[in-house]
Amino acid sequence: MEEITLFVEKENNQMRIDKYLCEVLPEYSRSYLQKLCKESCVTVNKKEVKANYKVSEGDTVLLTLPEPKSLDISPEDIPLDILYEDEDVLLVNKPKGMVVHPSAGHTSGTLVNALLYHCKDNLSTINGVLRPGIVHRIDMDTTGVLIVCKNDYSHQFISEQLKEHTITRKYHLIVYDNLKEDEGTITGPIGRHPRERKKMAIVPNGKNAVTHYKVLERFSNYTYVECQLETGRTHQIRVHMASIHHPLLGDTVYGPQKKSQFSLQGQTLHAMVLGFIHPTTKEYMEFSSPLPKYFQEILSKLRNGI
Numbered sequence: 001m002e003e004i005t006l007f008v009e010k011e012n013n014q015m016r017i018d019k020y021l022c023e024v025l026p027e028y029s030r031s032y033l034q035k036l037c038k039e040s041c042v043t044v045n046k047k048e049v050k051a052n053y054k055v056s057e058g059d060t061v062l063l064t065l066p067e068p069k070s071l072d073i074s075p076e077d078i079p080l081d082i083l084y085e086d087e088d089v090l091l092v093n094k095p096k097g098m099v100v101h102p103s104a105g106h107t108s109g110t111l112v113n114a115l116l117y118h119c120k121d122n123l124s125t126i127n128g129v130l131r132p133g134i135v136h137r138i139d140m141d142t143t144g145v146l147i148v149c150k151n152d153y154s155h156q157f158i159s160e161q162l163k164e165h166t167i168t169r170k171y172h173l174i175v176y177d178n179l180k181e182d183e184g185t186i187t188g189p190i191g192r193h194p195r196e197r198k199k200m201a202i203v204p205n206g207k208n209a210v211t212h213y214k215v216l217e218r219f220s221n222y223t224y225v226e227c228q229l230e231t232g233r234t235h236q237i238r239v240h241m242a243s244i245h246h247p248l249l250g251d252t253v254y255g256p257q258k259k260s261q262f263s264l265q266g267q268t269l270h271a272m273v274l275g276f277i278h279p280t281t282k283e284y285m286e287f288s289s290p291l292p293k294y295f296q297e298i299l300s301k302l303r304n305g306i
Contacts, residue, residue: 008059011195017042018051021063023196036063073102073130075117078109083145083287088279089158090119090133090148093289096265100137100146102130115148123148124155135159136232141250141266144171145274145289157279162232168275168286169229171237172216174268174298175246176255179223183214186240190233199253200235202243209233211240219302222249226272238267249298261306262298270295 004025012020021033021042036042037051041064044055055061081093092111099106102113115123115133123133133148135158149155161167191206193199202209210230217224223246227237238254241247247255250264275286291299 002065004063004065006061006063008055008057008061010057012055013057014054016051017044017049017053017055017061020055021061023198025063036065039066041066073107073112073116075120076108076113077117078114080114080118083289084285087122088150088154090115090150091274091287092146092148094138094143094146094271096141096143096292096294099140101134111146119148119150122150124150124152126152126155126159136162138271139235139266139269142269142271143289143292143295144271145287146271147274147276149279154279158276161276165230165232166277168273169232169271170273171227171229172270172272172291172295173225173227173237173241174249174295174302175223175225175241176249177221177223177246178218179213179215179225179244179246181215183212186211186213186244188240188243190236190239200233200239202239207231207233209236209240211237213241217299217303220305222302224299224302237269262301264294268295268298 006024008020018030018034018037022030025033034051037049040048042049043062044053044059081095083091083093094100094111099110100112102110112130112132112134119133125132127134133150135147135149135155138144138146147158149158187210188202189204189206190200190209191203193201194203208231212228212230214226215223216226229236238248238251242254248267248269249260251267270291271289273286273288275284277283278285
């Protein structure tokens with residue numbers, strides 16, 4: 001069993017414990033955390049509490065997690081847009097709305113389900129049974145090129161490049177308003193938001209994050225931008241662009257809550273280019289993914305002044 005100890009901060013004072021746990025542990029669903037309360041797996045100051053208990057500043061919360069049950073991840077015949085494939089790596093163009101790997105709320109229809117069908121047993125095992133072949137991920141509503149590794153050696157080789165920041169990763173995006181500069185660099189350590197635990201933010205104790213950007217095209221109220229990642233933190237581009245007051249079009253988490261004039265499913269963010277040293281040939285390879293149709297249509301409307 002795993003134990004998690006938490007200390008209640010001032011901003012969470014008098015919050016229901018199930019809501020508190022949901023905020024500070026966003027990887028778990030509220031229903032699951034409520035279930036743990038019912039099963040006496042949650043204590044406050046060494047006393048068992050129910051889901052409606054209200055925490056106080058300074059409380060010590062102990063969460064005891066039962067041994068996880070392995071999810072039954074099945075191969076699924078889901079079409080893949082394959083950009084390149086050999087015995088070591090697979091480059092896919094991930095569509096909008098597809099989750100990369102299974103989780104408690106997504107056990108089917110993911111990229112991993114599709115990979116298990118396409119590659120069968122030829123996937124790296126380093127990240128466990130839920131993430132075979134997955135070296136890095138992109139958000140559900142982000143589209144574009146993603147690398148998958150077919151064996152553990154390739155996985156380690158690509159992971160090292162990610163760690164050393166030597167992989168080329170360029171993203172195309174549309175942001176609100178006009179950037180003052182044609183190009184620039186955003187730096188700011190990224191970590192979990194101190195109050196809204198499902199969000200990331202620039203925080204003093206976060207991990208170093210660097211994003212380079214350049215303007216591709218300007219419109220009256222929007223800017224078409226290319227960002228190149230020097231680091232790869234969760235929601236990095238979304239957080240960094242919002243930090244300079246140019247959140248991504250369609251991003252209701254880090255941008256305006258209001259609906260835009262376009263019919264959108266999440267942020268307009270596309271992983272355009274991925275370049276790396278091949279694990280076997282040791283040669284540099286670079287792949288690009290065409291802009292998805294919805295992205296092209298928005299650009300067309302903006303160019304026509306709509």
